[in-house]
Amino acid sequence: xxxxxxxxxxxxxxxxxxxxxxxxxxxxxxxxxxxxxxxxxxxxxxxxxxxxxxxxxxxxxxxxxxxxxxxxxxxxxxxxxxxxxxxxxxxxxxxxxx
Amino acid sequence: xxxxxxxxxxxxxxxxxxxxxxxxxxxxxxxxxxxxxxxxxxxxxxxxxxxxxxxxxxxxxxxxxxxxxxxxxxxxxxxxxxxxxxxxxxxxxxxxxxxxxxxxxxxxxxxxxxxxxxxxxxxxxxxxxxxxxxxxxxxxxxxxxxxxxxxxxxxxxxxxxxxxxxxxxxxxxxxxxxxxxxxxxxxxxxxxxxxxxxxxxxxxxxxxxxxxxxxxxxxxxxxxxxxxxxxxxxxxxxxxxxxxxxxxxxxxxxxxxxxxxxxxxxxxxxxxxxxxxxxxxxxxxxxxxxxxxxxxxxxxxxxxxxxxxxxxxxxxxxxxxxxxxxxxxxxxxxxxxxxxxxxxxxxxxxxxxxxxxxxxxxxxxxxxxxxxxxxxxxxxxxxxxxxxxxxxxxxxxxxxxxxxxxxxxxxxxxxxxxxxxxxxxxxxxxxxxxxxxxxxxxxxxxxxxxxxxxxxxxxxxxxxxxxxxxxxxxxxxxxxxxxxxxxxxxxxxxxxxxxxxxxxxxxxxxxxxxxxxxxxxxxxxxxxxxxxxxxxxxxxxxxxxxxxxxxxxxx
Numbered sequence: 001x002x003x004x005x006x007x008x009x010x011x012x013x014x015x016x017x018x019x020x021x022x023x024x025x026x027x028x029x030x031x032x033x034x035x036x037x038x039x040x041x042x043x044x045x046x047x048x049x050x051x052x053x054x055x056x057x058x059x060x061x062x063x064x065x066x067x068x069x070x071x072x073x074x075x076x077x078x079x080x081x082x083x084x085x086x087x088x089x090x091x092x093x094x095x096x097x098x
Numbered sequence: 099x100x101x102x103x104x105x106x107x108x109x110x111x112x113x114x115x116x117x118x119x120x121x122x123x124x125x126x127x128x129x130x131x132x133x134x135x136x137x138x139x140x141x142x143x144x145x146x147x148x149x150x151x152x153x154x155x156x157x158x159x160x161x162x163x164x165x166x167x168x169x170x171x172x173x174x175x176x177x178x179x180x181x182x183x184x185x186x187x188x189x190x191x192x193x194x195x196x197x198x199x200x201x202x203x204x205x206x207x208x209x210x211x212x213x214x215x216x217x218x219x220x221x222x223x224x225x226x227x228x229x230x231x232x233x234x235x236x237x238x239x240x241x242x243x244x245x246x247x248x249x250x251x252x253x254x255x256x257x258x259x260x261x262x263x264x265x266x267x268x269x270x271x272x273x274x275x276x277x278x279x280x281x282x283x284x285x286x287x288x289x290x291x292x293x294x295x296x297x298x299x300x301x302x303x304x305x306x307x308x309x310x311x312x313x314x315x316x317x318x319x320x321x322x323x324x325x326x327x328x329x330x331x332x333x334x335x336x337x338x339x340x341x342x343x344x345x346x347x348x349x350x351x352x353x354x355x356x357x358x359x360x361x362x363x364x365x366x367x368x369x370x371x372x373x374x375x376x377x378x379x380x381x382x383x384x385x386x387x388x389x390x391x392x393x394x395x396x397x398x399x400x401x402x403x404x405x406x407x408x409x410x411x412x413x414x415x416x417x418x419x420x421x422x423x424x425x426x427x428x429x430x431x432x433x434x435x436x437x438x439x440x441x442x443x444x445x446x447x448x449x450x451x452x453x454x455x456x457x458x459x460x461x462x463x464x465x466x467x468x469x470x471x472x473x474x475x476x477x478x479x480x481x482x483x484x485x486x487x488x489x490x491x492x493x494x495x496x497x498x499x500x501x502x503x504x505x506x507x508x509x510x511x512x513x514x515x516x517x518x519x520x521x522x523x524x525x526x527x528x529x530x531x532x533x534x535x536x537x538x539x540x541x542x543x544x545x546x547x548x549x550x551x552x553x554x555x556x557x558x559x560x561x562x563x564x565x566x567x568x569x570x571x572x573x574x575x576x577x578x579x580x581x582x583x584x585x586x587x588x589x590x591x592x593x594x595x596x597x598x599x600x601x602x603x604x605x606x607x608x609x610x611x612x613x614x615x616x617x618x619x620x621x622x623x624x625x626x627x628x629x630x631x632x633x634x635x636x637x638x639x640x641x642x643x644x645x646x647x648x649x650x651x652x653x
Binding site for chain 1: 124
């Protein structure tokens, strides 16, 4: 996978609740990765990140994450981002599902 | 156990009031995240991968049933109905919301629990032998000393900004169940000429640069404990490196300066601290603490029901064979309740299970509960006659797994299922190993074995001291697991030896099976444990089993 086919999304945690969220094209935050705005170019992504990170009363720890664009929306390149989207492995929550 | 007095209660209420105000100021924008972060960490609140995480201390692993009920309530009301017991005798709630944490802390304070100094570069929760106060091999109960250390270290003004975090463990028994040699300071109670004192070990630790601690004092009279600890931590506070986070722990200070130089500085400081401490006042205060750890009045009970149940019920017999430990009183037993049911998350307990344990401790256990660093729950005093009834109730709550000390009794850190620092997952690996050997029905044949899994180099899962250690890493975007063999966290503390290249998540389970099948082939008898066989044979035959077949698979 060559790097030029990848896009960037902006992700963070909500300050009050802690939930994982992604920046949307409207400038809000979505709990669904499919709703994330994708940035093709690094400068645009970094400028948007600076604006997003300034929302200090809404989110904590905003950063850029690389995604592979697909018709269904961005797909995480790294497994860490896949886990952030999916939550703990199904069986990691074993006792709660008993 | 220690019961909070008005001073303790007022201190905790004031601290929680301060934190509530800090949270309000953060939410109003008066505090930036940079300003707030150290404040929340000092109160045990992390921001993890998916959510906030609140780490609550269980000092020296001791809980009473009222506290356990409160943990169950907190898990149910503000989390997702469970809690996770950790390798440092803490409990972690994985899903709290920031706005709720002040209420959670107030609820915990009602029963004398707190999250103070469960994070940050401070003296962390003091841990102890989980069989303390009950074990047959014990010189004395170390918990009154651990409580004294808790009080001394809590909000200690000189030690709130140490070069790095600082962990103290204490044991009162020669068989070290508290991993004292892998702590910043390890305390072992010893006797010399009829007097009880401590052997002090410094500079142990796992993580990026694992080290076995070194003895700085082979005998310290108990009355000198606090001034000596104060001297060690003060020396480290000045000498420890602040230029490089990876070299900031006291193990590096000891390694770089040498134990002799560190001892010299500590002894010089000790001459001052000893004069500053009021020995009589401390002795009186210690006596006040120790009185609250008086052992329960054990009742005499006819052990006949135990013999009948053993003979009649093979499920009970299997559990009794693995989950009991000798009590100092032969009519009683120490019961380990396994939180390692095959396929479940090591260390997790639902609120329902916590309540069941609390009630069992009330009914059969003189109201005493312990949490082990091995992520299990202990009822330290149970009359042997009551064991069948206890076991029957444990079964109803999924708490009767007969696997303590066996292949599925795995320590695992939260790994990348929860932790922001992790480089790979550990929980699913632990679950897969447990299920795999359960299917093979090899668990009891393999016998005593400690597998420990960490999801990053920081080694919260103690992999370096696992008989088999597993370290999860990110290798070019793929979860990869390295194996170490021959580690030991006991009084014979040894760091495990890396076998070679790591394995993918799919290949790590067959790799562990190859190690254990070669052990079964090579052992001299069933009495020779995996660790003993490893020590006799060395790594070579196990490496051969690991990598020769791997090559054959690839060919």
